Amino acid sequence: MVSAEPIAEHRRRLSVRNYDLAATLDSGQAFRWKPQDAAWTGVIGHHWVRLTRTSDGILAEAPADPGDWRWLEDYLQSDVDLQTILDQLPGDPPLREAIRQHPGLRLLRQDPWECLASFILSSTKQIRHIKQIVETLCSRHGTAVTTPAGTATAFAFPAAARIASLDEPALRSVGMGFRAPYLLEAARRVSSGRLDLVGLKRCPLPEARAALMNLPGVGRKIADCVLLFALGFTEAFPVDVWVMRTLQSAWFPDRKMILRELVSFSEQHFGPYGGYAQQYLFHHARTGAPAGAPPHHDPAG
């Protein structure tokens, strides 16, 4: 067995500074990326791709004709001027420290359905286990995509219509537990057109958020994840248990805050790129985190 598989024929070099692939692809935004030697492999839409950090950017390799590669640049947001965004975030020391720890952490722009479905599956689940469930869901119900010779078969994320064609027991057998009816209902609404996810990009944020929260199993946190990671609302600020702990301990050490108060604070405090701040705080809390974090946790997820 050959170790490092000689690469696919189709290549593209993206010129970008300040891009930490590992932090970006493995910080709990997306759940399907796997480390392979010094690279990361994954599936974006129906494209299998392998990404490697180079001195001046990112090398992308694909086994099949990838077309114009715009799908990749859009996904990676490699044209985003990160420094300009960082300059517009507040100067709070805890935030600046989190940024200093992972200066190349970026936000992706994911497919809305995959993002929504994945985060419906995320509630009270460790990232490690979310990845497991998503992987099982894809391998059982996704269509196969072209992979390089010698590479294991890979699958696209199942379309909403495909999920909608299943029943609750079939979904439960994937291991998603009580989230099965939530995912099924979301799939039905999206595939039937009753919920137009892509159309939400053109709505005002409160309206888009309300439309998402109208789904069973989708509250403020999951809605904000979809707004931020897929629909382009960079001001969305998902407050999960990690971010909540960080805000409590680093911003309000002297007063016990309830979730609603922290959500309200973050909404008015972090500004139009607050979602970036949130991602730095989340990743920092999960990777380094001296204070406030629970003991023994494997950040590799």
Next chain:
DNA sequence: GTCCAGGTTCACG
């Protein structure tokens, strides 16, 4: 065995 996990919902006071 116990506790917790990128939450949300529902039942109670």
Next chain:
DNA sequence: CGTGAACATGGA
């Protein structure tokens, strides 16, 4: 209206 338990499942 605010609080707490229930919800499936797996790993530490």
